[in-house]
Amino acid sequence: MRIPERGLGRSDLRTRMRAMRASDADWRGGRTWSMVYYAGEELSGAVHDAYLDFLFENGLGPMTFPSLRRLETETVSMTAGMLGGDADVVGSMTSGGTESILMAVKAARDRARATRPEVREPELLVPVTAHPAFDKAAHYLGLRTVTAPVGSDYRADIDAVRQLITPNTIFMAGSAIAYPHGTVDPIAEMAALAAERGIWFHSDACLGGFLLPWVKKLGFEVPDFDLRVPGVMSISADVHKYGFAAKGASVVLYRDAELRKFQFYIHTSWPGGVYATPALTGARPGGAIAAAWAAMTCLGEEGYLRLARGMMETTRKLVAGIESVQGLRILGKPVMTVLAFASDELDVYALADALQRRGWHVERQHLPASIHLMVTPAHERIVEPFLEDLRAAAEEVRGQSPAATTEMSAIYGLMGALPDRSLAKEAALEVLNQVYRPGEVDLGQLLGIR
Numbered sequence: 001m002r003i004p005e006r007g008l009g010r011s012d013l014r015t016r017m018r019a020m021r022a023s024d025a026d027w028r029g030g031r032t033w034s035m036v037y038y039a040g041e042e043l044s045g046a047v048h049d050a051y052l053d054f055l056f057e058n059g060l061g062p063m064t065f066p067s068l069r070r071l072e073t074e075t076v077s078m079t080a081g082m083l084g085g086d087a088d089v090v091g092s093m094t095s096g097g098t099e100s101i102l103m104a105v106k107a108a109r110d111r112a113r114a115t116r117p118e119v120r121e122p123e124l125l126v127p128v129t130a131h132p133a134f135d136k137a138a139h140y141l142g143l144r145t146v147t148a149p150v151g152s153d154y155r156a157d158i159d160a161v162r163q164l165i166t167p168n169t170i171f172m173a174g175s176a177i178a179y180p181h182g183t184v185d186p187i188a189e190m191a192a193l194a195a196e197r198g199i200w201f202h203s204d205a206c207l208g209g210f211l212l213p214w215v216k217k218l219g220f221e222v223p224d225f226d227l228r229v230p231g232v233m234s235i236s237a238d239v240h241k242y243g244f245a246a247k248g249a250s251v252v253l254y255r256d257a258e259l260r261k262f263q264f265y266i267h268t269s270w271p272g273g274v275y276a277t278p279a280l281t282g283a284r285p286g287g288a289i290a291a292a293w294a295a296m297t298c299l300g301e302e303g304y305l306r307l308a309r310g311m312m313e314t315t316r317k318l319v320a321g322i323e324s325v326q327g328l329r330i331l332g333k334p335v336m337t338v339l340a341f342a343s344d345e346l347d348v349y350a351l352a353d354a355l356q357r358r359g360w361h362v363e364r365q366h367l368p369a370s371i372h373l374m375v376t377p378a379h380e381r382i383v384e385p386f387l388e389d390l391r392a393a394a395e396e397v398r399g400q401s402p403a404a405t406t407e408m409s410a411i412y413g414l415m416g417a418l419p420d421r422s423l424a425k426e427a428a429l430e431v432l433n434q435v436y437r438p439g440e441v442d443l444g445q446l447l448g449i450r
């Protein structure tokens with residue numbers, strides 16, 4: 001494709017782009033179970049206004065835009081207060097959880113280089129359920145990833161973690177909550193193991209950071225996970241998830257300013273001047289920073305508590321409904337509003353396909369095969385219609401022969417069953433290659449499945 005020779009007017013442009021969204025997911029109506037966190041028009045309107053007001057401003061220039069410096073430092077400070085931080089805690093805003101994690105690993109690596117120079121082949125140790133952002137960070141930063149198994153409760157197996165620590169381990173992390181099954185790892189025990197050995201410990205609260213504090217305040221049982229836990233040196237929390245901000249906003253916090261210094265990047269001999277940035281990116285969207293501050297300030301504790309109460313009630317109803325379907329069971333004990341269910345009797349991928357035909361976008365997981373749900377306020381009104389469709393889909397799949405298995409279920413079944421993970425990687429590389437090209441894509445054909 002080329003840039004069009006003649007430009008398109010504003011209104012034609014909008015018509016054309018809106019038409020492109022025809023087959024996008026209907027997240028406002030609660031038909032999706034991932035990707036978007038929506039809490040109604042009042043809040044999203046405030047976030048929208050804030051984003052547009054700072055649409056062109058650049059967070060790279062704290063002196064040029066003192067407003068953005070203030071909005072960022074206040075967002076970080078409010079997040080630290082929510083996560084048990086004291087006056088020494090500092091942090092940064094980043095573009096998302098992946099960047100927050102990348103920065104914590106980078107800080108840990110550079111600190112290890114300074115304080116443990118004998119370590120030549122640094123290792124990062126995380127539970128197998130930890131977000132891929134950790135392995136991605138290790139991949140980018142030259143560390144080796146070591147993964148610990150989880151127990152039958154889908155939380156990190158603490159004995160396995162202890163045994164996997166080596167003289168090369170410089171970074172450990174646990175999740176609060178872990179994305180796949182919504183569980184909280186034994187953060188306090190893991191952080192204690194790390195602290196005894198001088199290893200950096202990170203608590204990944206990207207998904208749970210903006211909800212667990214409120215869930216706990218409502219009286220639900222929440223394991224300790226934040227800066228109140230001794231040994232936790234850094235923690236990440238995504239404002240663009242349960243903080244209900246616009247995409248492009250996360251916070252990474254450090255126990256003190258000495259630790260955060262290892263995150264910064266400074267170049268002093270560039271003809272363009274002394275170049276200093278706190279995190280990965282150069283130019284930073286002012287809108288994302290402003291929208292994060294706006295979401296937190298618009299909701300306040302009262303708003304977050306109200307949303308948390310509603311989502312916990314929705315989750316309770318969903319769990320009860322899922323468990324009442326013969327053959328379905330919840331994996332582990334979800335702490336808040338993210339859960340996965342599996343089956344020993346039904347093909348859950350076929351079940352996911354059957355739900356999809358009824359208009360529900362659910363995420364498929366593997367190792368073990370399961371369906372993932374992430375509850376938001378948008379789901380409050382669809383609990384019954386969803387459960388009705390789930391029951392119907394389960395009955396449909398129950399009588400089905402394996403030959404009826406559809407394309408999507410075949411792909412996931414195949415990927416999960418591949419004995420050699422490098423084959424799965426090859427297949428996924430080819431999918432990415434095809435997806436990021438203009439034109440239509442046919443996943444089934446790509447993977448040779450018909």
Ligand SMILES: *Cc1c(COP(=O)(O)O)cnc(C)c1O
Pocket residue numbers: 095096097098099101131133175177178179204205206207238250
């Ligand atoms: C979403 C998520 C991340 C990564 O965050 P992005 O904003 O998608 O980059 C990291 N950890 C957990 C537990 C997550 O759910």
